[in-house]
Amino acid sequence: MASSRADEHRWSLSDFDVGRPLGKGKFGRVYLARERKSNYVVALKILFKSELVQAKVEKQLRREIEIQSHLRHPNILRLYGYFYDAKRVYLILEYAIKGEIYKQLRKCERFPEPRAAQYICQMTHALIYLHRKHVIHRDIKPENLLLGMKGELKIADFGWSVHAPNARRTTLCGTLDYLPPEMVEGRDHNEKVDLWSLGILCYEFLVGVPPFEDPSSYRATYKRIARVDLQFPDYLSADARDLISRLLIYTPEDRLPLSQVLQHPWIQRHNPDAAAP
Ligand code: AMP
Numbered sequence: 001m002a003s004s005r006a007d008e009h010r011w012s013l014s015d016f017d018v019g020r021p022l023g024k025g026k027f028g029r030v031y032l033a034r035e036r037k038s039n040y041v042v043a044l045k046i047l048f049k050s051e052l053v054q055a056k057v058e059k060q061l062r063r064e065i066e067i068q069s070h071l072r073h074p075n076i077l078r079l080y081g082y083f084y085d086a087k088r089v090y091l092i093l094e095y096a097i098k099g100e101i102y103k104q105l106r107k108c109e110r111f112p113e114p115r116a117a118q119y120i121c122q123m124t125h126a127l128i129y130l131h132r133k134h135v136i137h138r139d140i141k142p143e144n145l146l147l148g149m150k151g152e153l154k155i156a157d158f159g160w161s162v163h164a165p166n167a168r169r170t171t172l173c174g175t176l177d178y179l180p181p182e183m184v185e186g187r188d189h190n191e192k193v194d195l196w197s198l199g200i201l202c203y204e205f206l207v208g209v210p211p212f213e214d215p216s217s218y219r220a221t222y223k224r225i226a227r228v229d230l231q232f233p234d235y236l237s238a239d240a241r242d243l244i245s246r247l248l249i250y251t252p253e254d255r256l257p258l259s260q261v262l263q264h265p266w267i268q269r270h271n272p273d274a275a276a277p
Contacts, residue, residue, distance in 0.1 A: 009081065010083065011081050011082075011083040011090075011092060012083055012085075013083075013085070013090065015035055015036055015037070016033040016034065016035055016036065016042075016044060017033060017034045017036060018031050018032075018033045018044060019031060019032040019033060019034065020032050022043055022095075022099075023099075023100075025045075027047045027048070027051050027052060027055070027057070028045060028046045028047035028048055028051070028088075029045075029046055030043050030044065030045045030046075030093075031043070031044045031046065032044075032095065041095050042080065042092050042093060042094065042095055043093040043094065043095045043096070044090055044091070044092060044093070045090065045091040045093055046088050046089075046090055047061070047088060047089045047090075047091070048087060048088055049084070049086075049087055049088060049089060050087070052089070061089070063158075064157075064158045065079065065082055065091070067135055067158050068158045069081070069082075070133075071129075071130070071133070071135075073125075073126055073129045073130075074148075074152060075122045075123065075125055075126035075129075075152060075153050075154060075155060076126050076129070076130075076154065076155045077093060077094050077096060077146060077154040077155060077156040078093065078094035079091060079092070079093055079094075080092040080093070080094070093156075094154070096146030096147055096148055096154050096156065097147075097148065097149050098146070098147035098148065098149070098151055099146065099147060100142075100143070100145070100146060100147070101119070101142050101145040101146065101147055101153065102142040102143045102145070104147070105142055105204070105205065105208065109208045110205065110206055110207055110208040111205045111206065113206065113237060113240060113266075113270065114270045115205075116202065116205035116206050116240075117240075117266055117267055117269070117270030117271060118270060118271060119145075119153050119205060120198065120201070120202050120205070120243075120261075120267065121262065121267050121270070121271040121274050122152060122153040123140070123145075123153060123155075123198060123201065124198065124258050124261045124262055124267070125262075126153075126155050127194050127198065127258055128258045128259070130194075131191045131194070131258065134191075136189075136190070136191045136193060136194060137155065137158070137194050137197075138183075138193055138194070138197075139157060139178070139197075140155075140178060140194060140197035140198065140200075140201055141175075141177070141178045141197070141200075141201065141204075142201070142204060142205075143157075144156055144157035176212075176218060176221045176222055176225065177200065177210040177212060177213055177221065178197045178200050178201075178210065179193075179197075179225065180192075180193050180196035180197070180225070180252070181196075181225055181226050181228070181250050182252060184222050184225050184226060185226060189252070190252065192252035192253065192255055193252070195247050195252075195255040195256065195257075195258070195261075196247060196248060196249075196252075196255060198247055198261070199243075199244050199246075199247025199248040199255075200212075200248070202240070202243065202244050202247070203244050203248075206236060206240055207232075207233060207236070211230055211231070211244075211248070212224040212225045212229065212230075228248055228249070228250050230244070230245065230248055232244075237266070239264075239265050239266035239269065240266050242264075242265075242266065243256070243261070243264050243266045243267070246264075247261070262274045262275045263275055
């Protein structure tokens with residue numbers, strides 16, 4: 001399954017024994033499955049073409065497949081291959097045995113600082129890898145992160161990722177919470193958007209909610225993002241505040257670069273080998 005032949009092989013549903021459902025997303029469902037020849041366990045994501053067409057996301061899915069299938073990193077979910085029939089598209093994905101980070105976060109409300117720092121360190125390594133390949137993720141949030149066997153973080157959703165440089169305007173869907181000022185304001189953006197989202201993720205891991213959330217309205221959230229209206233609860237350590245404040249900066253070029261995130265005292269304290277390659 002993991003061999004280089006996987007890229008050339010034409011898969012079909014008859015290659016798999018499909019097991020229990022793992023979850024349901026916006027488009028289609030995900031099942032546990034086993035490749036018959038190798039006994040290799042995977043997650044099989046089944047998407048309905050009709051729904052993809054209706055939501056006008058075929059192009060987005062093609063891009064997602066093109067990008068994700070070429071990535072190889074321990075903190076990025078592998079996409080081994082895909083196939084389709086008349087009605088469905090099937091994605092053969094690495095199985096993330098410990099499930100969604102989002103569920104765990106909701107269960108414990110917020111993560112202790114060492115745990116959050118370990119996730120942020122892994123996320124930073126994955127982003128360094130992506131940016132080296134000129135891939136901007138643009139949709140970092142707990143809902144898109146899964147956990148592997150050793151509890152390691154896996155970026156799972158590349159639906160919004162692009163190869164840099166990207167077009168100027170993007171249609172904004174869903175929540176604004178993770179979008180940087182340059183995106184909510186419809187300006188040009190580059191890979192620095194992921195630094196902002198890393199700051200938001202760090203805050204949400206430590207506090208339980210994203211920093212600019214405003215239940216009153218979309219517009220209120222927008223204003224708080226554009227003003228970088230950042231407030232910390234008392235229990236946050238000075239080091240954690242410092243890192244978040246260096247990432248949530250209005251001007252993209254002034255945000256802390258990823259290599260320096262790995263050197264930051266808060267990351268170093270909780271990940272002694274953080275800067276190792
Ligand atoms: P999605 O359509 O990608 O949002 O997936 C729906 C749900 O299925 C997720 O929220 C997870 O709970 C589960 N899921 C998706 N992909 C995997 C995977 N590779 N390994 C384990 N669970 C998954």
